[in-house]
Amino acid sequence: MDIPYTIAPRPDTGLYNAKAGIWLFLASEVMLFGALFSTYILLRVGAPEEFWPYGWLNIPLGTANTLVLITSSITTVMAWASCKMNQFGRFKVFHACTLLLALVFIGIKSYEYHDKFTHYEISLKDGRLADGHLVERQPDHVVIHGRFVTDRKELFDLRGRGGSHPHEEITLAVADIKKMENYGPWHNTYLAIYFTLTGLHALHVIGGALVIGFLWGPGSRLWRRDPERFTNRIEISGLFWHFVDLVWIFLFPVLYLL
Amino acid sequence: MTNAPVMNAPAHDDFAHHVRRYLYVFYALIFGTLITVGASYIPFGNREINIAVALFIAISKASLVACYFMHLISERKMIYGILAFTAFFFIGLMFLTLWSLSDFPRHTVTH
Numbered sequence: 001m002d003i004p005y006t007i008a009p010r011p012d013t014g015l016y017n018a019k020a021g022i023w024l025f026l027a028s029e030v031m032l033f034g035a036l037f038s039t040y041i042l043l044r045v046g047a048p049e050e051f052w053p054y055g056w057l058n059i060p061l062g063t064a065n066t067l068v069l070i071t072s073s074i075t076t077v078m079a080w081a082s083c084k085m086n087q088f089g090r091f092k093v094f095h096a097c098t099l100l101l102a103l104v105f106i107g108i109k110s111y112e113y114h115d116k117f118t119h120y121e122i123s124l125k126d127g128r129l130a131d132g133h134l135v136e137r138q139p140d141h142v143v144i145h146g147r148f149v150t151d152r153k154e155l156f157d158l159r160g161r162g163g164s165h166p167h168e169e170i171t172l173a174v175a176d177i178k179k180m181e182n183y184g185p186w187h188n189t190y191l192a193i194y195f196t197l198t199g200l201h202a203l204h205v206i207g208g209a210l211v212i213g214f215l216w217g218p219g220s221r222l223w224r225r226d227p228e229r230f231t232n233r234i235e236i237s238g239l240f241w242h243f244v245d246l247v248w249i250f251l252f253p254v255l256y257l258l
Numbered sequence: 259m260t261n262a263p264v265m266n267a268p269a270h271d272d273f274a275h276h277v278r279r280y281l282y283v284f285y286a287l288i289f290g291t292l293i294t295v296g297a298s299y300i301p302f303g304n305r306e307i308n309i310a311v312a313l314f315i316a317i318s319k320a321s322l323v324a325c326y327f328m329h330l331i332s333e334r335k336m337i338y339g340i341l342a343f344t345a346f347f348f349i350g351l352m353f354l355t356l357w358s359l360s361d362f363p364r365h366t367v368t369h
Contacts (some may be wrong), residue, residue, distance in 0.1 A: 014334040027344040034348045038355035045359055066291050076282040077327045080278065085273050118337065153275050242327045247320045252291075253312040257298035258305070 007228045022236045026243050033247055034199050040254065043189045053190045054168055055159030056183075058112060062256040065108045066248060072101035073245040076212075076238045082209070083231040088223055091234070095216040102209035109202050116183040120144060121155065122172060123179040130170055131155055134182075142172045142180070201251060204244045211237045243245070283326045290319040 004010075005017040014018050079094035099231055115133075122130040122144070132146010136150060147165050149155060158165075181187055185195035215230075222230040286319040294315045302308050330341075 001274045009334075015336055020336060023343050027340050030344050030348055031351070034351050038351055041352075041355050042358070063295050065287065070284065070287045070291065073287075073323065073327055074280060077280050080352075081273055081277050104351070228343065239328055242323055245327075246320050246323050249323065250316050253294055253298070253316050257294065258309050258312055 003079070007226075007232060016232055017231060018236045019239075022239050025243075026239065029243060033200075035249070036193070037199070037254075040197065043120065043193055047189065050153050051156055053188070054157045056190070057194075057256045059256055061112055062252055063069075064208055065105055066252045067250050068101050068105045069106070069245045072098045072105070073242055075101065076241045080132070080231065080234045080238050083227070083234050086227075088220075092220070095212060095234075099209060099213055099216060101210075102205055105205055106202060109198065112256045113195075119183040120146075120183055121183070121187070122177055124172070124176050126176070126179050129155070130172060132170065134165060135169065141172055142174060142177065144170050144172070146170060197251055197255065201244065201247055204247070206243050208237070209243055212241065279326060283322050286322055290315050290322075294319075308326055 003017075007016060009015050010017065010020075075094045075215070079091045079098065082088070082090035082094055118134050118135055119134065120130075122142070123168070124130060127150075129149045129152060130144060130146060131149060132144035135145050136143040146167050183191055185192045215233055219232070219233070222233070248258040297311050297315070298308060300308075304312065330337070337364055
């Protein structure tokens with residue numbers, strides 16, 4: 001039995017079924033990310049201003065990832081336009097670029113996550129704080145590349161006051177350490193919402209890349225049998241991909257710049 | 259490989275016109291990203307203005323993606339209907355969030 005309305009529009013909706021379906025799905029996605037953005041607003045407004053991190057994320061890397069996603073959006077729409085213009089070879093090239101850019105995005109994001117998981121705030125028994133990236137961890141001592149601070153507030157605003165701070169290699173005896181915690185999602189509410197929002201977004205990137213990869217590889221056989229249906233599939237996967245780009249357009253300034 | 263035509267020749271030319279438009283949107287998005295980063299370094303006086311500027315640029319960029327890459331500028335009524343419902347509930351969600359900010363339980367200590 002053939003699935004109806006995979007190409008021709010349904011008379012009542014004026015759309016082929018998959019298109020109505022993807023827009024309903026994207027509507028639910030707007031509410032999912034909307035709920036998390038409202039959580040961000042509540043956490044941010046509820047936090048004392050001097051304890052909300054500023055400049056904790058790498059802006060050049062975030063900018064690069066934004067440009068990568070925007071470029072992947074244009075390659076996606078060009079892949080679809082190539083199908084429409086009956087240029088299957090160009091479609092293959094553009095969609096390969098999209099896949100490559102998705103991998104670059106995930107690679108940069110992984111590097112940023114790794115940077116946070118190796119960054120430690122260490123409370124010492126004498127009341128001082130040491131903050132920096134882990135270099136070495138032994139049973140009796142820990143080496144970090146970072147700095148000492150006396151007031152925890154100094155750790156929060158890295159862009160506004162003072163800008164960059166001199167870092168040095170610091171060796172700390174384990175016996176002197178009261179508490180040692182990395183910058184994972186458990187560290188504070190900012191990192192909790194950062195990892196939740198960007199983690200969910202990264203899962204969308206991975207999911208979208210899997211679908212695009214399928215349509216670029218084995219799924220592209222449909223082009224021989226039914227090019228219009230295949231072109232519609234490219235349009236649907238493209239709509240999802242553009243939505244992923246659209247979410248990042250808001251995530252980047254909210255988490256990296258403000 | 260059989261390449262059954264998806265479009266006829268006039269439609270092909272029409273798409274070439276669309277492709278040019280996609281490229282202009284792409285350039286605008288790149289420019290918008292660089293402006294967003296640049297504006298975040300400008301001290302406007304207070305952080306609220308920086309937030310407003312960044313969100314204004316983000317909304318402009320998102321509109322370009324939605325209108326041109328997602329073709330919302332010329333879509334069917336049903337899609338606009340779905341999005342109208344989404345916008346209603348999204349605005350409602352944000353309104354409830356803002357409303358809750360001034361709705362403290364009694365005896366709450368605020369700074």
